Amino acid sequence: xxxxxxxxxxxxxxxxxxxxxxxxxxxxxxxxxxxxxxxxxxxxxxxxxxxxxxxxxxxxxxxxxxxxxxxxxxxxxxxxxxxxxxxxxxxxxxxxxxxxxxxxxxxxxxxxxxxxxxxxxxxxxxxxxxxxxxxxxxxxxxxxxxxxxxxxxxxxxxxxxxxxxxxxxxxxxxxxxxxxxxxxxxxxxxxxxxxxxxxxxxx
Numbered sequence: 001x002x003x004x005x006x007x008x009x010x011x012x013x014x015x016x017x018x019x020x021x022x023x024x025x026x027x028x029x030x031x032x033x034x035x036x037x038x039x040x041x042x043x044x045x046x047x048x049x050x051x052x053x054x055x056x057x058x059x060x061x062x063x064x065x066x067x068x069x070x071x072x073x074x075x076x077x078x079x080x081x082x083x084x085x086x087x088x089x090x091x092x093x094x095x096x097x098x099x100x101x102x103x104x105x106x107x108x109x110x111x112x113x114x115x116x117x118x119x120x121x122x123x124x125x126x127x128x129x130x131x132x133x134x135x136x137x138x139x140x141x142x143x144x145x146x147x148x149x150x151x152x153x154x155x156x157x158x159x160x161x162x163x164x165x166x167x168x169x170x171x172x173x174x175x176x177x178x179x180x181x182x183x184x185x186x187x188x189x190x191x192x193x194x195x196x197x198x199x200x201x202x203x
Contacts, residue, residue, distance in 0.1 A: 063087045063097060075186065076121045077110075077162065110163050118163075120184075149189065151199035161185060172200070 066087040070078045084094035098119050101107070108120040154172075158165040161184035171177050172193040181191035181200075189202040 063089065067097070067101065071121055076183070078119045078121065079116050080119075081116065110167050149202035151194075151197065151201050152191075153199055157181075157191060157200045168200075 110118040191200045
């Protein structure tokens with residue numbers, strides 16, 4: 001009987017030691033699990049932030065691409081509606097973008113016959129011209145020299161430059177009118193206003 005009691009006591013002591021050991025390991029295990037959870041959450045948050053930043057960069061790149069494509073296609077002239085459709089942006093966001101670009105490139109403004117604001121990015125237009133192939137540039141110079149330019153009245157020149165007649169009337173006496181008209185002209189022709197015959201002469 002005493003031997004059975006001794007065996008029971010030994011078993012109880014072993015169980016007690018195991019219980020104490022487990023109890024002492026519980027805080028460590030909980031701390032380890034908590035630390036692992038924090039590390040996983042931090043890595044997940046970092047990866048998500050990097051993904052969001054990359055997505056934002058890609059989105060801005062797509063908007064810039066749409067902007068420069070319109071600049072090249074329309075010879076520096078962009079309307080809010082065209083850009084909004086091209087870049088797939090809400091009107092307000094597209095307007096903020098064009099306003100910022102207009103300040104960066106010192107853009108001019110005009111009004112179409114439909115009453116829409118026209119952004120005229122002359123600086124960007126000149127830059128895109130400089131990026132074209134030199135052979136194409138020489139061809140344009142040759143074509144311009146072969147043009148049979150006739151004096152134009154204010155309405156005819158406005159149609160050629162795709163601006164309103166009021167814009168021509170407002171600018172024709174400005175010192176930079178020849179350079180401005182050259183940037184607007186589809187063939188790069190420079191136009192001067194003559195008070196003698198009240199017509200515009202190209203060169």
